[in-house]
Amino acid sequence: MARSNRREAGRRRLAMRLPQMRKLIMAACEPLQLELFEAYQMAVEARDTLRGQPFNSKLVRESDETCFEIEQHVIRAIQEPSFAQRTR
Template sequence: MARSNRREAGRRRLAMRLPHMRTLIMAACDPLQLKLFEAYQMAVEARDSVRRRRFNPNLVREYDETCLVIERHVIRAMQEPSYAQRTS
């Protein structure tokens, strides 16, 4: 999947996952936020791939945790405008 497609897929997935932030997520254009969307999609794709193969439940759990961590970063990036500046 191309980078921009992955970013937009991550954006849409996060908008569904975090409905209380949907409007902010869909309007986001900060480079850090866009990177988070892309990273989220990549983590979800990797988790789903490992899950389909059913050979390592611990790895699935690790990817689930990674997705949750990225979700927390997205929430902070949406709520705190200065968060993006501090982490870039």
């Protein structure tokens, strides 16, 4: 999947996952936010691939945790304008 497609897929997925922030997510355009959208999509794709394989419950759990952590970063990046400046 191309980078811009991955970003937009991650954006849409996060908008569904975090409905209270949907409008802000859809309007986001900061580079850090876009990178987080892409990272989220990649993490979800990896998790979904692992879910389809037997005996990977530990890896699926770790992938779920990664997805959750990225969600928390997205929330901070959108709610706190200074968060983007601190992470650069």
